[in-house]
Amino acid sequence: MDMSRRRTALTALASAAVLALTAAVPTATATEPRDRPSVAVDWYGTTAETIAAAGAPTQVTNSRTWAIGWLAAARATRTVPAHYDRSDRREYQEAALASAVHHSLTTLTPARAEQLDAALRQTLDRIPDGPAEDRGVAAGEHQARLVLRSREGDGLDPASVNAPFTVPAPAPGVWQPTPPAYAPATQYGNRLARPFLLDGADQYRLPAPPALDSERYRKDLAEVREYGAVDSERRTERQTETANFWFGSSLTLYTEPLRVALTRSKGSVAEQAELVALFHVALVDTQIATSDSKYAHLRWRPVTAIRTGDIDPDPEWTPLHNTPAHPDYPSGHATYAGAAEGVLTALTGPTTAPFELTSPTAPGVTRTYTAWRQLSDENVDARVHSGIHTRYADEAGITLGKRVADHTLRTAGKLFRPL
Structure with missing residues (x-):
């Protein structure tokens, strides 16, 4: 098939x-x-x-x-x-x-x-x-x-989410803390938390990222180097705006799209409650699965690869946006987008009447959307043009998010039985 x-x-x-x-x-x-x-x-x-x-x-x-x-x-x-x-x-x-x-x-x-x-x-x-x-x-x-x-003791309190992580010794491809803060790893504890519906954090663990000597790795790293640098001459004004627009919290940025779906829903009170519940259950489980794949593969971030790797190292290269303190693969913004797209598409259809969206990280910018996939596509591009993710990490993130969303919807019968 x-x-x-x-x-x-x-x-x-x-x-x-x-x-x-x-x-x-x-x-x-x-x-x-x-x-x-x-x-x-x-x-x-x-x-x-x-x-x-x-x-x-x-x-x-x-x-x-x-x-x-x-x-x-x-x-x-x-x-x-x-x-x-x-x-x-x-x-x-x-x-x-x-x-x-x-x-x-x-x-x-x-x-x-x-x-x-x-x-x-x-x-x-x-x-x-x-x-x-x-x-x-x-x-x-x-x-x-x-x-x-x-949900008591499920490991999703802030202290548990940011459980200590021992950074491995430096090696090609292996994640290390990133400039400028070189902060300790965050979100490691997510992979230790208890999901709502997944059998375990590793149920949909992604396969290994492209090898360092592969054509895909070289191509995607070159794209970040060219388009994601703070002083890039290749990145267009629209691409910079997209990077800024989607730089903030995914939870914040997707609050309005879900509100649009809810407001336009013709379902009953119960069906409306189910829409919101399914969305956020899927997103909790997606963030748990994301952390599992990130810390299972420990792929270094583009800034580390470009500054210290074997491919034309440039110790001065700096991304448009500061790199978050956790591994590259997969992109958490992309997994969030993929799961959100999966739930909204399944329950409301792939398209909707035009709606406007603003972003706290792009003041004065308003964008209009008519399909949930448009948000996912922009998230993929945004993280590359921010200089903080490779495209393969973004695309794998969309895949992982959609798989967790599918799982949530298929097993929803376990979720809604009143106790």
């Missing part, structure tokens, strides 16, 4: 699995009138604001917070009493979603408790008082407690 047909088959399988989950419990239909603002969209915004204001210093820890809150919401919105009519069902699900995310966030980001309590009151004030609302609140808090308990 060729890759195009294989991807189509996997997407169909993943979509069917999630649709089957949704069918297991009665939920509001896509044609249900929406006379109140979307609770899912409101609490998406509240989650984003909470993490922006009081989140952890490590990206995967914040991804974990998203995943816990919205997994609890997805489970709680599926526990609707069978005898509820459409109106009661909606009131129950809205209260359950708000309660689940609220309890998760107040537990994980207690500094925002006052704002979160106010957001919950605002949501509940819009829902008619009665047994449906009360039972929904109770269900949301119950599922949040269970999910939080199930």
Whole structure:
């Protein structure tokens, strides 16, 4: 089976699995009138604001917070009493979603408790008082407690994420701390953490990167040398803008695309909760898998290869952007992009109406997108033109992210069973 047909088959399988989950419990239909603002969209915004204001210093820890809150919401919105009519069902699900995310966030980001309590009151004030609302609140808090308990000690707290790593002796191709800070390795502990759905961090470990004497290695290193240098004369203004645009946190940069997908969703409250939960569960597991491949292969960064390697060494070569403190292969930005593309494509389709995106690392720049793949393609180019990754590391990252996303969607049945 060729890759195009294989991807189509996997997407169909993943979509069917999630649709089957949704069918297991009665939920509001896509044609249900929406006379109140979307609770899912409101609490998406509240989650984003909470993490922006009081989140952890490590990206995967914040991804974990998203995943816990919205997994609890997805489970709680599926526990609707069978005898509820459409109106009661909606009131129950809205209260359950708000309660689940609220309890998760107040537990994980207690500094925002006052704002979160106010957001919950605002949501509940819009829902008619009665047994449906009360039972929904109770269900949301119950599922949040269970999910939080199930993730205790999972190794995704900041200290565990940045567990100490002993740098190997210098050798051709082997990662070493990079200038200008020569900082200790980061994110090593991700590969030791407990995934949500992967059997283990190494389940989709990538094969070894291209050999140092291979044509692919020489070609890609030459590309970074030419286009990724701080003083490159080959890099165009558009390429520099792309490098700057995608230089920041992937979690931050993908908050708006996921919000766009959620806002445009015609699904029920439960289906909207599932979309956000699947996205962030996939991204937690992707970051764990990324760290495993990075530290299994320990491929040096372009700045080290260009300054000290055997191919025309240039001790003064400097990348456009400072190199992050972990190995080259694969690119974490690319794995994030690949997983995000995989989930959004499977659950919302490959294209969407045009939407605008800005970036905190490219002030004043606004870009417009119509397909999730466009974001992935730009991430690949951006890391090369930043001078911090080889193209083979970026392309392998997209592949790894998509594989983890496929796994998440295929095994989603384990995820949404209410406890």
